[in-house]
Amino acid sequence: MSFTDLTEVDEPRRKALKTAKVANLDKAYATAALKSNFATAFLSKSRSKDDSTGAEVYASPFRHVSLPGFIDDADFIDDLIAELQSLDMQDKNNDLYKFKQSVELKHVNTPCIKAFRNVLQGQVLPWLHDITAFPLNNKIDMFCSNYDYTDTLLCHDDELEERHIAFIYYLVPASWSKEDGGTLDLFDADDKGQPNSIVKSILPVQNQFVFFEVTPASFHQVSEVLTEEKTRLAISGWFHGPPIARPQPYTEPAIPISSCGGIEEMVFFDWINPVYISQEIQNDIRERFESESELELSDFLKDEKYEELVAAMQSDDRAWTHRGPPNKRNYDVCKAENLPAVAQTFAQILRSDAMFLLLSSMTGLQLHDNPAADAEGVANGSDAKGDTAKCRVEAQRFQHGSYTLLHDTDPHAGEMALDLVFFLGGAEWSMDCGGYISYVAKGEDDELLSVSPAPNSLALVYKDRETLRFTKHINHRVTKAKEPQYCTIAASYYENAD
Ligand SMILES: O=C(O)CCC(=O)C(=O)O
Ligand SMILES: [Fe+2]
Numbered sequence: 001m002s003f004t005d006l007t008e009v010d011e012p013r014r015k016a017l018k019t020a021k022v023a024n025l026d027k028a029y030a031t032a033a034l035k036s037n038f039a040t041a042f043l044s045k046s047r048s049k050d051d052s053t054g055a056e057v058y059a060s061p062f063r064h065v066s067l068p069g070f071i072d073d074a075d076f077i078d079d080l081i082a083e084l085q086s087l088d089m090q091d092k093n094n095d096l097y098k099f100k101q102s103v104e105l106k107h108v109n110t111p112c113i114k115a116f117r118n119v120l121q122g123q124v125l126p127w128l129h130d131i132t133a134f135p136l137n138n139k140i141d142m143f144c145s146n147y148d149y150t151d152t153l154l155c156h157d158d159e160l161e162e163r164h165i166a167f168i169y170y171l172v173p174a175s176w177s178k179e180d181g182g183t184l185d186l187f188d189a190d191d192k193g194q195p196n197s198i199v200k201s202i203l204p205v206q207n208q209f210v211f212f213e214v215t216p217a218s219f220h221q222v223s224e225v226l227t228e229e230k231t232r233l234a235i236s237g238w239f240h241g242p243p244i245a246r247p248q249p250y251t252e253p254a255i256p257i258s259s260c261g262g263i264e265e266m267v268f269f270d271w272i273n274p275v276y277i278s279q280e281i282q283n284d285i286r287e288r289f290e291s292e293s294e295l296e297l298s299d300f301l302k303d304e305k306y307e308e309l310v311a312a313m314q315s316d317d318r319a320w321t322h323r324g325p326p327n328k329r330n331y332d333v334c335k336a337e338n339l340p341a342v343a344q345t346f347a348q349i350l351r352s353d354a355m356f357l358l359l360s361s362m363t364g365l366q367l368h369d370n371p372a373a374d375a376e377g378v379a380n381g382s383d384a385k386g387d388t389a390k391c392r393v394e395a396q397r398f399q400h401g402s403y404t405l406l407h408d409t410d411p412h413a414g415e416m417a418l419d420l421v422f423f424l425g426g427a428e429w430s431m432d433c434g435g436y437i438s439y440v441a442k443g444e445d446d447e448l449l450s451v452s453p454a455p456n457s458l459a460l461v462y463k464d465r466e467t468l469r470f471t472k473h474i475n476h477r478v479t480k481a482k483e484p485q486y487c488t489i490a491a492s493y494y495e496n497a498d
Pocket of ligand 2: 156157158166220
């Protein structure tokens with residue numbers, strides 16, 4: 001039911017809905033002492049607490065303020081919640097988030113939403129101006145958001161040139177607790193201005209208004225909602241002012257790439273499923289790849305090699321280290337030198353000239369330079385050397401909470417590459433858990449294709465300059481899955497790296 005259609009509503013309710021509502025900021029927030037203490041604390045970047053309201057100003061990791069008991073009327077809050085629950089909500093789902101969002105609330109004119117907007121414009125905006133001394137104008141964006149089980153909004157900074165203050169007004173059920181997830185997590189930043197780790201988690205509380213200054217380092221996230229019963233309902237948005245000059249975003253150094261190396265022929269044939277060594281099969285595969293630009297090769301390794309490899313990769317926990325920063329990625333990696341011996345051999349195979357030849361033959365891409373060497377070079381055990389074709393290999397582990405994000409400053413974003421991902425584990429993986437690799441065209445929301453983990457499966461995707469990839473956040477459903485994690489040995493191959 002929408003509020004423009006009141007015919008399905010019973011008579012008293014209809015009257016109530018049609019009646020204009022008024023809401024007020026709790027009077028305690030208008031006291032001169034509170035305002036002066038908060039303004040001083042905000043300006044000097046120090047802490048201040050108001051005992052009568054429980055409101056607090058914090059300076060770290062970036063300035064933020066919490067105002068509990070924000071609106072003074074419990075009935076109004078109930079009615080506002082009811083109005084918000086009746087709005088049409090759109091699914092928002094990409095690399096960064098999964099939740100539901102309403103239209104911009106300035107287009108909604110139901111009584112409570114209108115009254116809330118009036119409070120923001122008429123009472124909160126001047127109050128914020130007094131506290132922060134920011135040169136705010138009248139522009140306020142606001143949306144309603146719903147986060148249900150497994151929804152999240154990963155680490156981001158909210159920056160957009162005219163945004164000065166971000167706000168969230170929480171309308172969660174009174175019983176919301178830490179176990180329900182959905183905290184607003186704040187990150188500190190390192191010396192490069194990149195987010196480091198969570199230093200504060202704000203539990204949403206009904207009728208609490210939280211705001212923070214938007215800066216290049218105001219990194220925050222909505223942690224995954226873990227309750228299956230409750231919805232994290234909120235109104236959030238931004239107060240605006242004149243454009244702020246922002247520093248150039250930090251670009252990570254490119255990850256070095258290496259030329260192909262040698263491998264003993266025997267080793268190569270010991271590992272690879274003989275099916276894929278057959279010239280005929282390679283030709284079929286190439287035809288498919290040339291029309292689809294992607295392939296998934298099942299049972300890529302001989303069974304016994306795969307079993308040996310998967311056991312070794314899953315056995316040792318000490319070798320894994322976390323790879324961030326959280327505004328770009330969150331998963332575990334294992335350095336080449338720390339890999340178990342059997343995995344080092346496999347990584348060597350992926351970097352080998354024999355592999356370059358096999359991939360060239362399967363994809364039609366020029367991953368080696370020797371004109372005399374062709375697909376049969378592999379079958380014949382030729383040791384042709386590639387001179388300019390290069391690759392990059394990484395051993396990765398993905399589990400609950402892991403993800404990668406698309407970002408503007410990716411030094412590898414514009415590269416043409418053959419992406420190879422070899423999956424270890426991930427039996428009966430369900431896309432509902434996330435963890436699939438999604439390929440999208442730059443600037444577009446629609447997915448071009450996605451690849452899901454499967455044991456002993458090798459995925460090949462040709463990534464042109466306009467293609468970006470991310471791994472979808474692995475959510476709490478995975479904890480109920482047969483295998484709650486998977487590893488990959490991932491490689492990118494470059495045709496003419498310079
Ligand atoms: O809902 C929250 O706590 C934060 C929302 C947020 O960060 C955003 O919408 O950009
Ligand atoms: Fe945000």
